Amino acid sequence: MRQVWSEDEFDQALQAAKRESLKSFGNDDMLVEKYLTSPRHVEVQVFCDQHDNAVYLADRDCSVQRRHQKVIEEAPAPNIAEETRRKMGETAVRAAKAIHYHGAGTVEFLLDVDGSFYFMEMNTRLQVEHPVTEMVTQQDLVEWQINVANGDALPLQQKDVLVTGHAFEARIYAEDTDNDFLPASGLLSNFSMPIENNYIRVDTGVTALDDISVFYDPMIAKLITWGENREQALAKMQSALSDCYISGVKTNLHFLYNLSVNPHFLSADLDTGFIEKHSDKLFNTSEDFQQTALLLHSIYSVLNRNEIFSSSYYSPWNDLDCLRLNQKNTQLQRVFMGGNTYDIAINTSPSKGKYSVRLSQEKVITVISARLDGDILQLDLSDKTMLCKVSESEEQYRFYTDDGAFITDKFTAISEEVNASNGVIAPLNGTVVSLIVKPNMRVSKGDVLMIVEAMKMEHSITAPDDGQVVSFHYASGDLVASGQLLLEFETF
Template sequence: MFKKILIANRGEIACRVMRTAHRLGIATVAVYSDADANALHVTMADEAVHIGPAPARESYLCADKVIAAAQRTGAEAIHPGYGFLSENADFCRACAQANIVFIGPPTAAIEAMGSKSAAKTIMAKAQVPLVPGYHGDDQSPALLKQAAEDMGYPVLLKAVAGGGGKGMRQVWSADQFDEELAAAQRESLSSFGNSDMLVEKYLTQPRHVEIQVFCDSHGGGIYLAERDCSVQRRHQKVIEEAPAPNLPASLRVAMGEAAVQAASAIDYCGAGTVEFLLDTDGSFYFMEMNTRLQVEHPVTEMVTGLDLVEWQLRIAAGEPLPLQQAQVQVNGHAFEARIYAEDPAQDFMPATGLLGFLQTPVETDVVRVDTGVRQGDEVSIYYDPMIAKLIVWGENRQQALQRLALALTQYRIAGLTTNIDFLYNLATSAPFQAIELDTGFIERHQTLLLQPPAGDPEEQLGLAALYILLDRERVAQASANQSADPSSPWHSTGGWRMNEPHLQALALTYAGETWLISAEQVRNSSGSSYNLSFESGNRLNVSGQLNGDELSANSDGFKQKLVVAEHDGLFSAYGSSGAFQFATALPDTGEADAGGPGGNPRAPMNGRIVALLAEVGSAVAADAPLLVMEAMKMEYTIRASSAGSVTAFYYQPGELVDGAAELLNFEPEA
C-alpha cells in the first residue's frame, strides 16, 4: 500500500479521498489555488502545495504543476478525483513518466473512452448495444446537420471529449440546429479543448441507468450493482439512487455483464462507470464510459457496504479485486441528493456568495454528508457550485425516501440561493415516489417541483415577530446586566405607555412585501407572551424562549422549534415544515432612486464574456441571441427582449463581468 498520495482535486471529493486514506494510514497531500487557500480539503491534508491562480486552467488543470507538487512532497501516487485531470490521458502518461502511480485506469483505456466517437466504434466491435447516431471524423456543420435530418429529430449533440453535461444540446427541429451546434461547440472547446461533436438519436423517455464496474491488473472484472440517474437538469444529475427501481433481475444481470464486457474490451483497470440509456421497451444502449470514480458513488457504497476509494487504492497498488461477482451483496436502498448553490426558478442559474449560515443533518449510519465547505466559505465563480452531497439509506425505497425528505428539512443554508427546497419537492412528489422516472422528469413536472414551500404567511410572520421581540428582550437584558442601574426603565422592552396598552409596532419584510404588526406584551408566570394584530384584522398569541439561535415557540397552542440565522440583515428560519426568510423593514428616508435600473440586458451573475452574436447597429428580432457569457462552467445566452438593435457592447470576449452589470446598450424598435 502507498505511504503518501496527492489528491489532484478540490472540494468534497478531495475530502472524501483523504478520509479513506487517513483511515488506511496513508499520508495525504492537497493542491490548492488562490481561491482555495483556506479550503477544507487544504486543512484536512497532511501537506498542501499552492499551484496557481483561481481559474482552473491556471491551477487544477495544469498537469505539470500537479506532478511537480507530488515530486516535491514525495507522494508515490496521485488520485485525480473527478473532473479536472481525472480523464486526461496526457496527465496519466505524464504520471507514468515521472514514476508516479496514477490511481485510475491505464492511459490506453482513457484514450479509448476519452473520445465518445472512438468509444462507440470500440463498443460496436465488442457487441455492446449502441444508440443510432453519427460518430464520424468529418465535422463539417452541413454534414452534421444532414446526419440529424437523416435519423430524424429530435437529436442530441454531444461533445466527443465531453462529460458532465458540458457541450451537450437537444435539438428538436432543423431551424434550431445551427445555433445549438455553435453553442455546443463553444462550450466543448472551453471545457475540453476540443469542439468535435457526435449526433445521436434522442430517445424521448429513456431512463439513465449506469453500472459501477471494477477491474484489477490480474484480469478480474466485476460490477457492483447499478444506479438510476434519470432525474437530471441540463443533462446533469440531481438525485441518484441504487439499486435502480423496477428493474427485472434478468435485465440487471444483462446490463451488468454488458458493462464488464465493455470494460474488458479496453483492458480496463480500476473504478469505472458504464452508462446506458434504458428505453421503455427494456432495450438498453451504451452511452459512454466514465474512466473515473463518479460523483454518485456513495449510493453504491451505501447498498454494498464497500469503500470504493479503498478499492481504488488497493487496485492501483497492484492488489487483486477484494471480491468475486458472486460475493457482491446489495442491501436496502440509497439516495444521493446534490446540494447546489443555484436558483431552480431561474433555470437553475448558479449562485455565488458566502455560506453565511450552514447547518447539516446529523450524520449516522443511515445519513451521510460529503462536503468540502464550512460555514463562512465562499462559493465562487471559478468552480462547480455543488456544496455537498446528501446520502441516505433505508431498508427499502420508501423508507430511504422518507429519510431523504427529513434530512433535507434539516439541511440549512443561508447567504445564497440553493436548490434544497426544490430537492424536497422532488423527493416528496407523487410522480417520483411512484417511480415515473425518465430523463425528462424535471422538465415535465416543473410546475410541481418549483412550487414554493407551503406555509401560512401570518403564521410564519408571527414566529418572525416572536423572534424579533425575544431578541430585543435578550439584548436589553444583556445591557441591563452591564449597567450600574439594572432596574432603569431604559432597559424595559415592554412598550409601556401611560393609560395605554403595552404595544410595539413591527414592520417586517416577507415574500417581497412589508407587513405591519402590532404586538401587545402580556406578562405571565412562564415569561413573555404577545398578542399580535395583523392589518387583516387577524390576531395571534405567541410565546416562547430563545436559546442562542434556537427558538422554542408556542403559536396559539401549536408548539414547534426553529433555528433562526441572521446574515446580511436577513433572517432565515428553519423548522420541520420548511424554511422562510424575513427582515426588519428599513424606514423610508426618501433617498431611493425612483427610476430604478435601466432596460439594458444585465449579467445574471459574475462570469466571463464568451462571444458577441450581434452586429453593432444591425437590426435584431425579439429573442435573438446577443451575446454568450460563461459562469461556473456553464454557458448562458443573453437574448433581445424585443425587436431592436445593439448600439454598443460594453465588454469583449474574454473579459470578466460582475453580476448585474450592464452588458450592452440596446435600443428597442420604435
C-alpha cells in the same frame, strides 16, 4: 447537449453544442442520437483489474437533473425488474472488458419506459455520486481504485457483491434555483451540517467564512443518507436537509427538501424531465404555497418574540399580546418574500389562544392554537394540524413541513442595481464566449447578441426589443459578474 425538434433549429443547436464541446473537452465531434421523451438515467458502477477480473457494484438512478446535471442520486435504482437490472450490470461489464479497461468506471444508460436501455457513455473514473454505492455495498471504492492501480486483484467476485439497504445523495450547490439554477458566489457566513453517523455522511471541502468564487464549481457539499429501505433512507434525507445551516450565499437546500417530500419522488415516479413536470410544487410558486409561508412566518414571529422577551409569564409589563382596552388585540407585520412585500394583520385572543391572520382583504385564516417548542412549530387549523421545523439565518426564516420548505426574508433586499433601461444585465456569473453582432447592427427582439458560458453551459444573451447594440462593455474571454451591465442597447 441540445434537443432539436425541427429542421430549422438544427444548425444553431449544432454550432452551440460544438462550441461547448470544444471549449470543455478540446474536441467538437458530435453524435446525433434518437431522443427519448421520458427516459430514466441509470448508471452502473464497474471495476476491472489487471488480472482479467471485472464486477459491477449495483446501479444508481440519477434521473433528477437540471441543465443536464444531476441533483439527487440514489442506489439501487428503484422500480426496475431484477432481470433488467442484471442485464444492465452484465452489459456494463462487457463494455468495460471490450476496451481492456482497468480501474473504476461508470457506464451510463438511458432506460426507456418499456424497459429497453441504451448506452449513453462511460466515465472512466469514480463519479461524484459514488458514495451511495459505497453506502449500500459497504465497500471503500477509493481504496479499491488505489489497489487496482497498484496491480492488486479485485477483493470481491461478482457472486460476493452484496447490496444492503438504500442510499441517497443530495448535491448542495451555491446557486439561484429561482433563476434557472445559475451559480451563486459569496462568503459562507455560516456553514453547519448534520452530525455524521452510520446513517448520515457529509462530504465537503469548505468551512464557515470560506469564499465561494466564480472560478470553481459551486458545489458546497454532498449529503448522503442510508436506510434499510428507500422509505427510511429518504426520511433520513428529509431530516438531514432540515438540519443543514448555511448562510451568506444562495443555495438549493430548500429545493432539495421540496424534491425529497414530493409525492412523485416518494413513489419513485422518475424520469429526466422530473423537475420540469413538477415545477409548480418544487419551486413553491402557487398562491397556496405563498399564503402558507406568510401564515407560518407571522405566527412564528409572534411566538418567538413572546419567548424571547417574556421573562416573567405573570408580569403584565412583559406581556406581548398587544392588549388594547375596547379594541382588538392586533399585531401588524410586514413580511418580505420573493422580492415582494406583504402587510399582515394578526388578531390574538389571549384567553382562548386563538389567532386570526389576515393575509389579504380576501384571505383570513383562523389558527385555533399554536405552540413553539424549540425549533418545532405546531399550528392547529380548522381542517388540519401543521407541524414544521424552523431554521433561522441572518437573512431568512425556513419552515420545513411535509408539504415542502417555505422561505421568507427577514428584511427586504436593498441594492444599488444597475440602471438597465438602456442596456442588458448579466443574469449570471460567467465568461464571455463570443460577441455575435457588431455595434450599430440592426437586430430584432430575441436575436442572440452574445454568448456567456457558466458551468460548461452556454447561455444566449438576446435582444430585449428591436434595435441595435450601442456598445459592448465586455470582450470575448472576459469574466462577468451577475448584475453587471453587459452592453448598451438602443430601441427603435
